[in-house]
Amino acid sequence: xxxxxxxxxxxxxxxxxxxxxxxxxxxxxxxxxxxxxxxxxxxxxxxxxxxxxxxxxxxxxxxxxxxxxxxxxxxxxxxxxxxxxxxxxxxxxxxxxxxxxxxxxxxxxxxxxxxxxxxxxxxxxxxxxxxxxxxxxxxxxxxxxxxxxxxxxxxxxxxxxxxxxxxxxxxxxxxxxxxxxxxxxxxxxxxxxxxxxxxxxxxxxxxxxxxxxxxxxxxxxxxxxxxxxxxxxxxxxxxxxxxxxxxxxxxxxxxxxxxxxxxxxxxxxxxxxxxxxxxxxx
Numbered sequence: 001x002x003x004x005x006x007x008x009x010x011x012x013x014x015x016x017x018x019x020x021x022x023x024x025x026x027x028x029x030x031x032x033x034x035x036x037x038x039x040x041x042x043x044x045x046x047x048x049x050x051x052x053x054x055x056x057x058x059x060x061x062x063x064x065x066x067x068x069x070x071x072x073x074x075x076x077x078x079x080x081x082x083x084x085x086x087x088x089x090x091x092x093x094x095x096x097x098x099x100x101x102x103x104x105x106x107x108x109x110x111x112x113x114x115x116x117x118x119x120x121x122x123x124x125x126x127x128x129x130x131x132x133x134x135x136x137x138x139x140x141x142x143x144x145x146x147x148x149x150x151x152x153x154x155x156x157x158x159x160x161x162x163x164x165x166x167x168x169x170x171x172x173x174x175x176x177x178x179x180x181x182x183x184x185x186x187x188x189x190x191x192x193x194x195x196x197x198x199x200x201x202x203x204x205x206x207x208x209x210x211x212x213x214x215x216x217x218x219x220x221x222x223x224x225x226x227x228x229x230x231x232x233x234x235x236x237x238x239x240x241x242x243x244x245x246x247x248x249x250x251x252x253x254x255x256x257x258x259x260x261x262x263x264x265x266x267x268x269x270x271x272x273x274x275x276x277x278x279x280x281x282x
Contacts, residue, residue: 006047011055013145020050025063031219032067032077033280042066068230076228076248076278080218081206084185086227086237091141093241095125097225098139098183100246102128104221107135117162124163126183133177135202136163140184148184148205150191156182157201183214224248224278231274236261248275 009017022043029039045066050059060082067075076083087093092112099109107128115124115136126137138156140148160180167173181202188196188205196203207213218224226248227237239261245254251272258268 006050008050008052008054010059011053013056017053022047025059028063028078029074031215032074032080034067034071034074038070038074042070071277075230076224076274079228080215080224083225083228084206084214084218085143085145086234087185087225087241088141088143091139093225093246094141094185095139096244096246097223098137099126099128100223101217101221102126102135102137104223105217106130115163116166117159118165118169119162122159122163132175133179134167135179135181136160137181137183140182142184142186145186147187147189148182148192149189150195153182153188153192153196153199153201153203156180157195157199160201185214222249222279226251226275228278229271229274231267231271236263248278251275 006020006022008020010020011017025046026039026043029042034042042063046059046063049062060079064075064079067078084094084097087097095111099111103109105128107130109129110127111125113124113127115122115127124136125139128135128137138159140152142148157180164178164180167176167178179202180200181204182196183204184206186206188203188208193203193208195201203209204212204214204217206215225246226232226240228248229237232240236258240251240254240257243254243257245251245257251258252275255268255272258271263271
């Protein structure tokens with residue numbers, strides 16, 4: 001079965017109708033760790049449920065429902081983008097998640113710091129440090145697929161410049177490389193991307209840049225958020241996030257918190273099992 005065998009129009013979130021591209025679905029399944037025989041079966045089952053004018057959201061829901069029946073670990077990895085969107089509503093868990101990803105890359109990380117700039121003080125979401133590089137990161141979390149327009153990186157750049165200018169007044173920092181970065185769980189407008197490139201502000205979005213984007217960071221680290229777990233109810237996920245349990249890999253070391261939530265032993269076993277399954281391919 002290939003793209004040409006399914007001639008339907010799909011309604012995107014933007015309201016645009018486009019031809020259904022089966023290769024995108026297959027690519028998402030491959031990234032989720034599905035084996036080829038699983039992909040063939042899943043694609044066949046999903047294809048039988050498609051119709052003209054179906055929304056991309058509905059296709060996602062159908063695919064996830066099929067995956068849950070076949071493989072929890074593949075389903076959890078497949079719903080990664082939605083899981084990151086669920087790290088709300090405050091956005092603070094997203095900042096911690098980004099901090100975890102940068103710590104995986106070898107940086108010393110601080111989250112939610114107040115820093116004195118040359119002109120004013122700034123609350124910096126994440127600071128990542130190594131011997132020769134300091135990165136000051138603003139995290140822009142959205143609970144939907146909203147794009148970040150050009151005003152956001154322009155504002156972040158002015159704040160970063162103020163912090164950098166203050167750092168450079170100290171003799172010990174004159175050889176220090178200081179970078180500004182904006183990380184979002186969604187996408188950027190074209191103007192925002194152009195401004196970032198021109199102004200020297202690193203932009204990291206869900207699939208921007210083409211290599212080294214947020215999805216790549218997560219895949220490389222294998223750090224899947226607890227919001228990936230279908231065996232946890234939303235209110236339980238929120239309680240764990242409040243307790244600084246952000247990743248599936250952190251649940252086992254904090255399983256006493258599951259009991260504190262009033263979960264039964266059989267439910268706790270199911271949650272721990274699903275968390276381990278999601279991490280299998282890491």
